[in-house]
Amino acid sequence: MGVSPKIAPSMVSSDFANLAAEAKRMIDLGANWLHMDIMVGHFVPNLTIGAPVIQSLRKHTDAYLDCHLMVTNPMDYVQHMATAGASGFTFHVEVAKENWQELVSKIKSAGMRPGVALKPGTPVEHVYPLVEGTSPVEMVLVMTVEPGFGGQKFMPDMMDKVRALRDKYPSLDIQVDGGLGPLAIDAAAAAGANCIVAGSSVFGAPEPGDVISLLRTTVEKAQPTWALRE
Numbered sequence: 001m002g003v004s005p006k007i008a009p010s011m012v013s014s015d016f017a018n019l020a021a022e023a024k025r026m027i028d029l030g031a032n033w034l035h036m037d038i039m040v041g042h043f044v045p046n047l048t049i050g051a052p053v054i055q056s057l058r059k060h061t062d063a064y065l066d067c068h069l070m071v072t073n074p075m076d077y078v079q080h081m082a083t084a085g086a087s088g089f090t091f092h093v094e095v096a097k098e099n100w101q102e103l104v105s106k107i108k109s110a111g112m113r114p115g116v117a118l119k120p121g122t123p124v125e126h127v128y129p130l131v132e133g134t135s136p137v138e139m140v141l142v143m144t145v146e147p148g149f150g151g152q153k154f155m156p157d158m159m160d161k162v163r164a165l166r167d168k169y170p171s172l173d174i175q176v177d178g179g180l181g182p183l184a185i186d187a188a189a190a191a192g193a194n195c196i197v198a199g200s201s202v203f204g205a206p207e208p209g210d211v212i213s214l215l216r217t218t219v220e221k222a223q224p225t226w227a228l229r230e
């Protein structure tokens with residue numbers, strides 16, 4: 001199995017006034033990626049950060065900045081995010097429509113890694129063409145809450161999507177995001193997720209490093225079972 005666990009604290013749960021220090025703390029505690037939620041008041045009813053904050057953070061870290069764009073017009077943000085120093089650019093399939101190939105090419109040409117996300121109500125089949133295209137995405141993000149806010153409850157029904165993706169694409173990065181922590185990780189890892197986003201469970205823990213390492217070891221233990229199931 002070629003996919004390694006990638007644990008990505010969701011920085012929307014961090015202290016934004018101390019973002020550089022929070023980012024360093026997470027990487028020092030064993031995080032692989034930093035998950036950056038870009039919300040601009042449409043597509044989701046919340047506002048967080050944009051390219052200027054990514055640019056500021058980039059001056060303080062060389063970590064992989066895994067950017068999830070909850071926007072209706074992802075194409076408009078590709079160059080801004082690349083210039084700011086984003087590493088991954090994940091857009092939503094619900095807004096990608098027929099121009100997704102151009103969007104993926106643009107993301108790659110700008111030097112970022114493309115991913116596609118789907119909301120809880122979106123059938124998993126909608127992302128298959130983007131994984132199988134001539135210029136495919138490199139990660140699928142299965143939302144396990146309605147996007148927009150941290151601290152919501154994990155939706156176990158979404159694991160059918162993760163299982164379907166893992167059975168179809170053994171070496172694809174499959175990310176889950178929303179309500180992940182010590183209680184939900186067993187289900188997510190067993191289904192086949194290897195990229196784990198966790199906000200409140202990490203930042204709210206007395207020992208965030210213990211949560212990061214539990215998330216990682218649970219994925220590592222589940223990995224050998226993925227190829228064995230019927």
Ligand SMILES: O=C(CO)[C@@H](O)[C@H](O)COP(=O)(O)O
Binds near residue numbers: 013197199
């Ligand atoms: O993108 C989102 C929500 O839209 C997530 O990244 C959450 O911010 C994760 O937070 P928790 O559910 O882990 O608290």
